[in-house]
Amino acid sequence: MQITSPEFKSNSRAALADAQLQKALSNVRSGFIDKRLKAVADLPEFERLRDSAKAIKDHVLSNLDLYLEAYEGKVLAAGGKVHWCQTAEDARQAILAICRSVDARVVTKGKSMITEEIALNEFFEKNGIAPVETDLGEYIIQLRGEHPSHIIAPAVHLNKEQVEEDFRRVHDHLAPGRDLTEPEALLNEARRVLRSRYFEADVGITGANFLVAETGSSIIVTNEGNGDLTQILPKVHIVVASIEKVVPTLDDAAQILRLLARSATGQDMSVYTTVSTGPRRPGDPDGPEEYHVILLDNGRSAMLGTEFQDMLRCIRCGACMNHCPVYHAVGGHAYGWVYPGPMGAVLTPSLIGVDKGGHLPNASTFCGRCESVCPMRIPLPKMMRHWREREFERGLNPAVARYGLKTWAFFAKRPRLYRFAAAMGIPALGMFSFGKGRFSWLPFAGGWTRHRELPAPEGRTFMQQLRERDAVMKQAAR
Amino acid sequence: MTQQKVTKPRVGLFVTCLVDLFRPVVGFAAVKLIEDSGCTVDIPMAQTCCGQPAYNSGDRKDTRAIAQNTIEAFEEYDYIVAPSGSCAGMLKKHYPGLFKGDPAWEPRVAAFSAKVHELVSFLADVRGVSDIDARLDGTVTYHDSCSGLRELGIRAQPRALLGQVDGLTLRELPDSDVCCGFGGTFCVKYSDISNAIVSEKTSKIEASGADLLLAGDLGCLMNMAGKLKRQGSSVETRHVAEVLAGMTDQPPIGGRG
Numbered sequence: 001m002q003i004t005s006p007e008f009k010s011n012s013r014a015a016l017a018d019a020q021l022q023k024a025l026s027n028v029r030s031g032f033i034d035k036r037l038k039a040v041a042d043l044p045e046f047e048r049l050r051d052s053a054k055a056i057k058d059h060v061l062s063n064l065d066l067y068l069e070a071y072e073g074k075v076l077a078a079g080g081k082v083h084w085c086q087t088a089e090d091a092r093q094a095i096l097a098i099c100r101s102v103d104a105r106v107v108t109k110g111k112s113m114i115t116e117e118i119a120l121n122e123f124f125e126k127n128g129i130a131p132v133e134t135d136l137g138e139y140i141i142q143l144r145g146e147h148p149s150h151i152i153a154p155a156v157h158l159n160k161e162q163v164e165e166d167f168r169r170v171h172d173h174l175a176p177g178r179d180l181t182e183p184e185a186l187l188n189e190a191r192r193v194l195r196s197r198y199f200e201a202d203v204g205i206t207g208a209n210f211l212v213a214e215t216g217s218s219i220i221v222t223n224e225g226n227g228d229l230t231q232i233l234p235k236v237h238i239v240v241a242s243i244e245k246v247v248p249t250l251d252d253a254a255q256i257l258r259l260l261a262r263s264a265t266g267q268d269m270s271v272y273t274t275v276s277t278g279p280r281r282p283g284d285p286d287g288p289e290e291y292h293v294i295l296l297d298n299g300r301s302a303m304l305g306t307e308f309q310d311m312l313r314c315i316r317c318g319a320c321m322n323h324c325p326v327y328h329a330v331g332g333h334a335y336g337w338v339y340p341g342p343m344g345a346v347l348t349p350s351l352i353g354v355d356k357g358g359h360l361p362n363a364s365t366f367c368g369r370c371e372s373v374c375p376m377r378i379p380l381p382k383m384m385r386h387w388r389e390r391e392f393e394r395g396l397n398p399a400v401a402r403y404g405l406k407t408w409a410f411f412a413k414r415p416r417l418y419r420f421a422a423a424m425g426i427p428a429l430g431m432f433s434f435g436k437g438r439f440s441w442l443p444f445a446g447g448w449t450r451h452r453e454l455p456a457p458e459g460r461t462f463m464q465q466l467r468e469r470d471a472v473m474k475q476a477a478r
Numbered sequence: 479m480t481q482q483k484v485t486k487p488r489v490g491l492f493v494t495c496l497v498d499l500f501r502p503v504v505g506f507a508a509v510k511l512i513e514d515s516g517c518t519v520d521i522p523m524a525q526t527c528c529g530q531p532a533y534n535s536g537d538r539k540d541t542r543a544i545a546q547n548t549i550e551a552f553e554e555y556d557y558i559v560a561p562s563g564s565c566a567g568m569l570k571k572h573y574p575g576l577f578k579g580d581p582a583w584e585p586r587v588a589a590f591s592a593k594v595h596e597l598v599s600f601l602a603d604v605r606g607v608s609d610i611d612a613r614l615d616g617t618v619t620y621h622d623s624c625s626g627l628r629e630l631g632i633r634a635q636p637r638a639l640l641g642q643v644d645g646l647t648l649r650e651l652p653d654s655d656v657c658c659g660f661g662g663t664f665c666v667k668y669s670d671i672s673n674a675i676v677s678e679k680t681s682k683i684e685a686s687g688a689d690l691l692l693a694g695d696l697g698c699l700m701n702m703a704g705k706l707k708r709q710g711s712s713v714e715t716r717h718v719a720e721v722l723a724g725m726t727d728q729p730p731i732g733g734r735g
């Protein structure tokens with residue numbers, strides 16, 4: 001997938017001017033938030049669960065190698081195979097080799113952000129394999145040749161009418177006069193169309209919400225049940241997961257699951273929670289003949305032991321972006337790569353480099369709402385600030401901003417000089433507003449005055465006024 | 479009977495750079511409110527800014543230097559009070575991290591930060607103020623600035639104190655906990671996004687039916703006032719301290735009309 005994160009500014013300007021997108025985003029601003037709030041209020045132990053989930057993941061991250069090896073052992077014992085992949089290319093090649101070994105032409109896919117991260121669909125198409133997305137949102141996105149704009153609601157940037165139009169265009173074998181006004185009708189049509197593709201597929205690919213070291217299982221949650229059909233019907237099931245998805249026990253996974261759906265959609269549980277362990281055993285009624293796990297690092301192990309390690313606790317619930325004013329304003333595509341919103345602002349520079357992803361941790365007001373809702377208590381603003389520190393150290397921020405900051409800091413470190421400069425500048429600035437109390441335009445303040453008036457200073461600074469007041473009082477006391 | 483001399487707690491007022499430069503009346507309102515709550519107030523001259531512009535731009539070295547100035551200027555006081563949630567949050571929650579692993583400064587910053595309070599929460603929580611002596615005939619609405627709300631837990635306090643102002647009616651602002659889009663340098667670096675966020679906010683403010691908008695942070699107030707005025711709104715904007723101190727003779731932030 002082409003990275004456009006360096007163009008975040010122009011991306012966001014385009015997003016702000018896109019009326020369709022803005023209409024769709026207005027649903028994000030309200031829908032998720034109220035539902036989460038209610039779900040959380042209904043679970044008294046929610047805050048304690050957050051602490052416990054954080055502790056589980058912190059423990060795993062300090063012992064990641066141990067748990068991954070234990071997990072691999074269990075997968076092997078269950079008859080599956082684990083492919084350790086350091087880079088996206090390693091993962092693509094491993095997947096291709098498996099597909100080739102069974103002569104796969106069609107591959108069904110459950111929702112997986114990791115396959116977005118490794119740009120698997122484009123790679124499949126180049127290699128003559130047809131990927132079929134089975135999650136409704138992903139299916140719509142695929143029809144449109146787009147990428148997800150949200151990690152749990154990939155098509156959240158679209159309106160119902162746009163989807164209807166796409167379905168009429170692509171499903172041209174169906175009756176043109178059919179009624180598609182209700183979302184339910186769209187879902188049913190997608191189901192019908194997809195049904196036949198499940199049986200054509202030679203390989204089914206899913207992501208994983210958890211990998212369980214105790215049992216060698218992978219767990220996915222979905223609301224449509226498409227994941228089940230994707231992994232049960234084809235001959236081969238490939239799980240594509242990143243290394244930090246491992247948890248020690250089923251019990252640990254169950255604890256974190258109680259947070260996941262509540263934080264994501266405000267459901268107590270997702271509709272389907274599917275546990276899969278190895279290929280079909282003798283006597284099993286169904287299941288794949290082969291079971292593979294692609295275990296992807298792609299830059300994550302380099303985050304261990306750094307100030308960005310906490311980010312690896314993320315369970316991809318999407319609550320941070322659902323509550324982010326910047327995401328609400330521009331949507332997910334503006335972020336320019338796979339992961340949008342606050343989690344993307346931290347993760348993207350880690351995975352593609354801060355030279356490319358540098359805008360993202362800067363485009364935040366540090367309002368802290370993301371951190372306040374993150375079920376895994378990830379200090380997102382703090383980590384965005386760490387990225388800004390790295391940029392500053394490397395001199396990556398623009399020269400004008402650096403110069404301005406340095407000049408300001410020069411004065412801020414010298415109180416007397418600062419007071420003097422303020423006493424010179426501020427009253428003069430105040431006079432320029434000619435009693436109106438505000439400016440519509442000022443040199444060097446274009447960033448501010450393009451969209452709003454700049455309130456004028458009252459007149460003399462507080463420190464000036466205070467000195468005069470004290471002088472008057474001393475005089476009077478004499 | 480022995481007369482016991484009660485010494486009043488000594489408060490160092492951290493004026494904040496925006497109040498110093500743009501809105502001195504907030505500083506004087508803070509002095510009055512703190513004195514009325516039974517404290518003495520000093521204003522150390524050796525103060526400038528809390529350092530957030532440097533801190534949030536990734537410049538830790540300058541931030542530390544500024545923080546050291548501030549700590550030296552204020553550590554002698556019983557309390558350090560600032561009329562801003564974001565500056566108080568910086569002093570209280572972020573200064574300690576700047577000196578981690580520095581044995582000379584760690585205990586000093588810990589002692590300093592423990593004494594820092596935002597003005598309104600200082601009045602309500604520390605001083606237990608229950609006799610605000612002010613009058614304002616009008617309908618106001620209140621925006622919860624992010625740092626005060628989420629770093630310092632300030633939500634009930636301003637409402638409790640505003641409830642003591644004669645003649646004042648408070649209309650709650652829907653989504654009062656959502657950011658106004660200011661974010662320090664964010665509002666100029668990403669001015670289009672900031673504009674979208676503040677526009678969302680001002681439309682809620684207009685819809686609230688209030689004729690006066692209050693909040694506890696001058697940055698946010700200047701942002702919202704600037705947008706309201708650009709939109710030609712008649713809603714006026716003030717810092718909450720001005721109303722609590724009964725000091726509303728100054729024209730509102732961004733002027734009248």
Ligand code: SF4
Nearest residue numbers: 314315317318320374
């Ligand atoms: S950072 Fe937290 S809130 Fe955001 S997706 Fe990850 S777990 Fe969810």
